[in-house]
Amino acid sequence: MQNPQLNNDGKLKHLLSIEGLPKKILNQILDAAESFLGVAEREVKKVPLLRGKTVCNLFFENSTRTRTTFEIAAKRLSADVITLNVSTSSQSKGETILDTIDNLTAMHADMFVVRHSQSGAAHMIAKHVAPHISVINAGDGRHAHPTQGLLDVFTIRKYKPEMHNLRVAIVGDVLHSRVARSEIHALTTLGVPEVRVIAPKTLLPEDVEKLGVHVYHDITEGLKDVDVVMMLRLQNERMAGAMLPSSQEYFKTYGLTAEKLTLAKPDAIVMHPGPMNRGVEIDSAVADGPQSVILPQVTYGIAVRMAVMSILAGN
Amino acid sequence: MNLPNPEILLETLSKRIKSIIQENTAIVGIHSGGAWLVERLLPTIGGDVAHGILDVSFYRDDFNERGLHSETKPSHIPFDVQDKHIVLIDDVFYTGRTIRAAMNELFDYGRPASITLAVLVNRGGRELPITPQISAFDTELTDSQNLQLLRHENGTFYFSLEENT
Amino acid sequence: MKIHIKNGHLIDPKNGVDAKQDLFIAAGKIIAIGKAPEGFIANQTIDATDLVIIPGLVDVSARLREPGFEHKATLESEMQAAAAGGVTSLACPPDTEPVLDEPGLVEMLKHRAKQLNQAHVYPLGALTHQLAGKEITEMCELSEAGCVGFSQADVAIKDTQVLWRAMQYAATFDFTVWLRPEEPYLAKDGVAHDGEVAARLGLKGIPAAAETLAIASILRIAKETGAKVHLCRLSTAEGVEMIRTAKKAGQQVTCDVSANHLHLTDVDIGYFDANTHLKPPARSQRDKTALSNGLADNTIDAICSDHTPVDDDAKLYPFAEAEAGATGLELLLPLTLKWAQDNKIRLNDAIKHITQAPANILGIAAGELSLNSNADICVFDPKEYWKIEPKALLSQGKNTPFLGLELPGKVKYTLVNGHIVHG
Numbered sequence: 001m002q003n004p005q006l007n008n009d010g011k012l013k014h015l016l017s018i019e020g021l022p023k024k025i026l027n028q029i030l031d032a033a034e035s036f037l038g039v040a041e042r043e044v045k046k047v048p049l050l051r052g053k054t055v056c057n058l059f060f061e062n063s064t065r066t067r068t069t070f071e072i073a074a075k076r077l078s079a080d081v082i083t084l085n086v087s088t089s090s091q092s093k094g095e096t097i098l099d100t101i102d103n104l105t106a107m108h109a110d111m112f113v114v115r116h117s118q119s120g121a122a123h124m125i126a127k128h129v130a131p132h133i134s135v136i137n138a139g140d141g142r143h144a145h146p147t148q149g150l151l152d153v154f155t156i157r158k159y160k161p162e163m164h165n166l167r168v169a170i171v172g173d174v175l176h177s178r179v180a181r182s183e184i185h186a187l188t189t190l191g192v193p194e195v196r197v198i199a200p201k202t203l204l205p206e207d208v209e210k211l212g213v214h215v216y217h218d219i220t221e222g223l224k225d226v227d228v229v230m231m232l233r234l235q236n237e238r239m240a241g242a243m244l245p246s247s248q249e250y251f252k253t254y255g256l257t258a259e260k261l262t263l264a265k266p267d268a269i270v271m272h273p274g275p276m277n278r279g280v281e282i283d284s285a286v287a288d289g290p291q292s293v294i295l296p297q298v299t300y301g302i303a304v305r306m307a308v309m310s311i312l313a314g315n
Numbered sequence: 316m317n318l319p320n321p322e323i324l325l326e327t328l329s330k331r332i333k334s335i336i337q338e339n340t341a342i343v344g345i346h347s348g349g350a351w352l353v354e355r356l357l358p359t360i361g362g363d364v365a366h367g368i369l370d371v372s373f374y375r376d377d378f379n380e381r382g383l384h385s386e387t388k389p390s391h392i393p394f395d396v397q398d399k400h401i402v403l404i405d406d407v408f409y410t411g412r413t414i415r416a417a418m419n420e421l422f423d424y425g426r427p428a429s430i431t432l433a434v435l436v437n438r439g440g441r442e443l444p445i446t447p448q449i450s451a452f453d454t455e456l457t458d459s460q461n462l463q464l465l466r467h468e469n470g471t472f473y474f475s476l477e478e479n480t
Numbered sequence: 481m482k483i484h485i486k487n488g489h490l491i492d493p494k495n496g497v498d499a500k501q502d503l504f505i506a507a508g509k510i511i512a513i514g515k516a517p518e519g520f521i522a523n524q525t526i527d528a529t530d531l532v533i534i535p536g537l538v539d540v541s542a543r544l545r546e547p548g549f550e551h552k553a554t555l556e557s558e559m560q561a562a563a564a565g566g567v568t569s570l571a572c573p574p575d576t577e578p579v580l581d582e583p584g585l586v587e588m589l590k591h592r593a594k595q596l597n598q599a600h601v602y603p604l605g606a607l608t609h610q611l612a613g614k615e616i617t618e619m620c621e622l623s624e625a626g627c628v629g630f631s632q633a634d635v636a637i638k639d640t641q642v643l644w645r646a647m648q649y650a651a652t653f654d655f656t657v658w659l660r661p662e663e664p665y666l667a668k669d670g671v672a673h674d675g676e677v678a679a680r681l682g683l684k685g686i687p688a689a690a691e692t693l694a695i696a697s698i699l700r701i702a703k704e705t706g707a708k709v710h711l712c713r714l715s716t717a718e719g720v721e722m723i724r725t726a727k728k729a730g731q732q733v734t735c736d737v738s739a740n741h742l743h744l745t746d747v748d749i750g751y752f753d754a755n756t757h758l759k760p761p762a763r764s765q766r767d768k769t770a771l772s773n774g775l776a777d778n779t780i781d782a783i784c785s786d787h788t789p790v791d792d793d794a795k796l797y798p799f800a801e802a803e804a805g806a807t808g809l810e811l812l813l814p815l816t817l818k819w820a821q822d823n824k825i826r827l828n829d830a831i832k833h834i835t836q837a838p839a840n841i842l843g844i845a846a847g848e849l850s851l852n853s854n855a856d857i858c859v860f861d862p863k864e865y866w867k868i869e870p871k872a873l874l875s876q877g878k879n880t881p882f883l884g885l886e887l888p889g890k891v892k893y894t895l896v897n898g899h900i901v902h903g
Binding site: 001004019097098116118119120121123124128140141142143144178181205206207208210211 | 674675676678679680681682683685687750751752754796797798799800801
């Protein structure tokens with residue numbers, strides 16, 4: 001089966017998931033992102049790469065943060081940006097997805113940034129767009145959030161350049177997390193030797209170790225000597241679905257406090273894709289503390305998205 | 316054809332650039348050849364002259380045909396471009412498109428007082444109304460010839476002139 | 481109409497025939513096998529040189545989409561698909577709109593089908609009203625109207641007490657209860673086999689335990705109530721083993737597997753191919769192998785198509801939202817043949833699972849080429865491969881995970897009651 005993300009020359013045509021992308025392409029994106037970081041420091045924060053191109057944000061699932069960073073990234077590339085917030089509840093779904101795509105194509109959209117509540121939505125859209133259009137997956141159900149995975153490893157690379165020597169722990173609701181899946185694929189593809197997931201059994205997918213991770217249920221064991229702690233957001237629905245008894249107990253057993261952080265290496269960094277639930281998965285002291293790189297993650301997010309869009313537009 | 320030794324050309328270039336350095340001057344090398352030259356020029360010109368590097372990948376006019384260059388490096392302009400006299404440095408001047416891109420990028424940093432273009436070799440064949448004010452060597456090459464400035468491991472420069480079939 | 485089918489290779493598992501034999505048909509019945517009867521003059525001769533002749537296929541699950549879902553398919557189109565697939569008898573599940581829980585609806589369906597003069601249609605009646613799992617239906621009335629069994633289609637009964645009583649009532653009259661074993665709470669919102677593939681793709685999984693827990697309950701209740709039960713669409717290795725054990729212990733239970741599950745695993749979802757969204761989901765390689773072995777030792781009785789045509793748009797959704805199911809009437813024979821080839825099963829044994837065995841399950845006189853039986857016959861070329869593509873299918877449903885593949889087995893003639901309905 002041909003990888004739908006790559007064109008016949010093996011170049012990136014869509015960014016749908018990190019899984020299946022060769023290491024070379026991941027590095028290409030990360031290296032390009034380095035260059036885009038500098039652009040944000042200038043007074044004129046734009047480069048003309050996507051001038052004349054139209055980027056369309058198709059958000060079937062709401063998200064102000066992600067949508068905004070993609071908008072900023074596109075505008076800094078001098079692209080024209082259209083944003084469509086399509087709520088899934090009102091329409092009859094699927095037909096509307098493809099009809100919407102057709103309409104936008106007729107309006108000369110060159111690139112779609114898509115977020116949807118269902119896994120596989122970005123793949124479906126990529127299958128149906130006209131050949132000159134690129135699709136960027138901004139999050140599909142539980143499946144993937146590739147730009148988040150990329151900006152997370154970019155962040156790690158910035159603070160811990162020796163990636164082949166790292167221990168990374170991902171803590172929280174891996175079962176429902178597209179961010180976790182993308183992070184795992186990015187880390188394993190780039191050769192990080194030890195990737196750990198730390199969560200109760202109810203929040204881990206079946207056969208998760210087959211993704212190349214070590215499983216821990218005890219956070220005190222799992223955090224020992226790690227270089228990077230990646231926290232995941234916990235959603236309220238987990239209590240309602242009988243997966244967890246309460247956020248208090250969750251905080252006690254899996255929340256990152258300053259005390260638990262001491263189990264990791266003294267220079268370990270703490271990450272979170274945001275938005276944070278302070279006091280549920282992470283203590284404020286840690287989130288705002290010296291080891292936290294949560295704020296830089298956001299800046300890096302714009303540079304990474306600029307890199308992705310540029311590479312796609314040029315291929 | 317016989318190309319002169321770039322090390323000797325560098326000496327020539329260095330003298331001529333030094334003569335136009337004033338208080339408010341900055342030298343900017345275009346990655347990668349121009350950046351190498353800046354590195355070698357700084358000791359002779361005076362290490363405290365403001366300097367920087369431009370990677371013009373984001374301003375090239377062939378993006379739609381060739382895509383994003385696979386090896387982009389960050390530009391580094393650690394001084395304020397506003398009102399500065401910029402000496403823009405590159406190794407080989409050919410069509411002028413790289414310089415056009417470099418100037419566009421420079422102007423996104425600020426408004427310089429002037430830009431002087433200094434190159435090691437002007438090989439002729441410009442396609443835009445741009446030309447170096449300073450060049451250590453002028454010659455006319457054909458379109459099928461490819462001239463590159465390269466660097467030995469010990470840092471000394473040499474030219475490579477290839478014929479494309 | 482007198483028909484002579486000559487020079488064909490006859491395979492009739494019921495009568496143990498696997499040899500070159502001619503067939504002679506008159507007045508809708510098979511009147512001779514091998515030698516022509518005295519004074520027989522054929523109105524039509526079918527030259528079956530290099531072709532195989534088998535009893536018309538008996539498909540224990542084919543959704544005809546009438547009444548109610550005419551935008552997905554109609555009786556006309558699906559009966560033509562059945563004929564093209566060599567299917568001459570089929571059972572349809574009760575999940576139509578309205579649900580087949582009233583004798584009047586059943587009579588209407590049977591009447592409509594009869595008028596089309598193609599395959600024999602045997603409706604399964606709903607076990608509970610509206611399939612809601614609360615009140616049992618008038619099974620005796622429905623049986624009289626033509627129902628050959630009582631089913632819940634894909635809707636599990638949550639109230640164990642109701643399930644018990646429904647089976648108990650059915651047992652009173654010796655009706656067979658058809659159930660697809662799936663624990664509804666464990667399967668809720670699930671769309672794929674709960675394993676590595678679902679983990680990678682971020683799809684909600686249905687654990688194998690959902691099927692095995694349900695099989696355990698159903699078998700136990702059947703034992704206690706004395707009900708005859710037919711378990712539909714097995715998908716797990718453990719499930720096969722449980723039925724093997726139950727049969728060995730003498731329990732009266734039959735079961736089927738969908739032809740799709742003999743060929744697919746969860747890996748075939750690939751890049752979210754909505755055509756592989758099936759109920760139950762295709763599971764692991766280990767499960768697939770066990771299903772195959774289950775057929776080989778007759779733990780699993782029948783292979784069915786589980787024909788579920790959907791309209792074109794219904795698959796154009798992200799995987800979980802796409803409508804589940806695959807079109808299958810025209811693929812039942814090719815998929816069975818391919819399964820036989822891949823697993824080195826004798827043709828005779830393979831054909832049994834789509835003729836004699838399903839006929840036994842339905843309790844109908846079909847799936848055989850005996851003297852004086854209905855001339856329901858399928859003549860096919862086992863060596864002809866054909867490409868599965870929308871234009872090659874007569875069903876209105878073009879949704880199949882096998883699109884683009886070439887499969888062996890082209891039906892050349894299908895006869896029902898001695899009439900040629902295809903070819």
